[in-house]
Amino acid sequence: MILFSVFSSIALVSSVMVIRAKNPVHSVLFFILVFFNTSGLLVLLGLDFFAMIFLVVYVGAIAVLFLFVVMMLNIKIAEIHENVLRYLPVGGIIGLIFLLEIFFIIDNDYIPILPTKLSTTYLTYTVYAEKIQSWTNLETLGNLLYTTYFILFLVSSLILLVAMIGAIVLTMHKTTQVKRQDVFRQNVIDFKTLSIAQKITQSDPK
Amino acid sequence: MEFAPICVYLVISLLLSLILIDVSFLFASSSSLAYPEKLSAYECGFDPLDDARSRFDIRFYLVSILFIIFDLEVTFLFPWAVSLNKIGLFGFWSMIVFLLILTIGFIYEWKKGALDWE
Numbered sequence: 001m002i003l004f005s006v007f008s009s010i011a012l013v014s015s016v017m018v019i020r021a022k023n024p025v026h027s028v029l030f031f032i033l034v035f036f037n038t039s040g041l042l043v044l045l046g047l048d049f050f051a052m053i054f055l056v057v058y059v060g061a062i063a064v065l066f067l068f069v070v071m072m073l074n075i076k077i078a079e080i081h082e083n084v085l086r087y088l089p090v091g092g093i094i095g096l097i098f099l100l101e102i103f104f105i106i107d108n109d110y111i112p113i114l115p116t117k118l119s120t121t122y123l124t125y126t127v128y129a130e131k132i133q134s135w136t137n138l139e140t141l142g143n144l145l146y147t148t149y150f151i152l153f154l155v156s157s158l159i160l161l162v163a164m165i166g167a168i169v170l171t172m173h174k175t176t177q178v179k180r181q182d183v184f185r186q187n188v189i190d191f192k193t194l195s196i197a198q199k200i201t202q203s204d205p206k
Numbered sequence: 207m208e209f210a211p212i213c214v215y216l217v218i219s220l221l222l223s224l225i226l227i228d229v230s231f232l233f234a235s236s237s238s239l240a241y242p243e244k245l246s247a248y249e250c251g252f253d254p255l256d257d258a259r260s261r262f263d264i265r266f267y268l269v270s271i272l273f274i275i276f277d278l279e280v281t282f283l284f285p286w287a288v289s290l291n292k293i294g295l296f297g298f299w300s301m302i303v304f305l306l307i308l309t310i311g312f313i314y315e316w317k318k319g320a321l322d323w324e
Contacts, residue, residue, distance in 0.1 A: 043209060048209075049284070049285070053281055056277060056281060057274070057277065057278065057281070060277065061270065061273060061274035061277055062274070064270050065267070065270055065271070065274075068266065068267050068270060071262070072262075072267075136288075138284060138285045138288045138289070139285070139288055139289050139292075141285040141289075142285030142286055142287075142288050142289030142290075142292070142293065142297075143289050143292055143293060145282075145285060145286075146285075146286055146289075146293050146296075146297035146300050146301055147293050147294070147296055147297050147300070150296070150297075150300040153282075153300060153304060154300065154303060154304060154307070156282075157279075157303075157304040157307040157308055158307060160275050160278060160279065160308060160311070161307055161308060161310065161311045163271070163275055164271075164272060164275050164308075164311040164312075164314075164315065165311060165314060167268055167271040167272065168268065168272075168314070168315055168318055168320045171264045171265065171267065171268045171320075172268075172318060172319075172320055
């Protein structure tokens with residue numbers, strides 16, 4: 001419970017700092033901190049594999065992409081001159097709606113202030129099936145993903161293929177006048193039989 | 207708890223990084239910080255102190271995206287490797303098909319020269 005409070009409070013504070021930080025790079029760093037704390041929360045839930053995926057994918061890759069975008073945008077320090085209160089009505093209404101929805105979803109037992117449906121909230125139950133045979137996350141995923149849901153698995157590979165090809169097509173711009181080194185061509189030249197002019201033209205095809 | 211080694215690892219890495227930062231503060235000789243050669247341009251033409259925020263090649267971004275994709279591919283391999291003795295030949299071959307589809311993309315990338323640095 002203490003760990004939960006630590007992780008969730010640090011996550012909340014740093015997610016506020018993502019928005020409020022003046023330097024965009026600092027807000028990306030706070031974003032990474034949010035992900036670290038969220039993966040701590042996932043570990044507390046018992047989802048160890050997903051915590052690892054969170055760190056590997058989000059911190060290792062997505063945060064790097066965010067850093068690239070921030071660096072490319074060429075913003076030195078974000079200008080927060082404008083009045084924050086201007087956006088308060090719209091943002092506040094959206095936040096209130098979100099909070100209400102969360103209150104509807106969450107079981108009333110979790111919030112001690114709200115009137116609870118059951119008076120016996122201290123009763124806990126034990127999942128006895130878990131005591132007999134417990135599978136880790138990895139085994140559960142592995143048993144289902146590659147056989148029962150193999151179509152979704154292959155579709156995900158196709159999505160990754162599309163992402164790969166799309167990224168290459170979007171960013172590749174081959175400039176033709178760049179001199180490239182062709183190692184094999186250089187190696188097969190027989191220098192004894194060539195004149196100097198031929199040597200120059202043969203070793204440099206362009 | 208089984209995550210105790212990770213906590214120990216985190217604490218050690220935190221301490222080590224703090225020590226490394228503080229040692230450089232302690233032992234940096236402040237007298238030699240600002241002699242003029244240190245602030246002049248390097249031999250290669252770069253300024254020693256400059257804004258880190260400058261435009262760079264889009265290719266770094268491409269490398270990062272391709273890294274994410276193969277990262278996810280390896281992530282899919284972990285549960286497969288753990289439960290390979292339960293899922294049988296079908297699970298084995300579905301992973302092989304998955305790898306083949308991604309290998310098509312890898313061959314495309316290789317032939318297109320997306321990772322070449324001219």
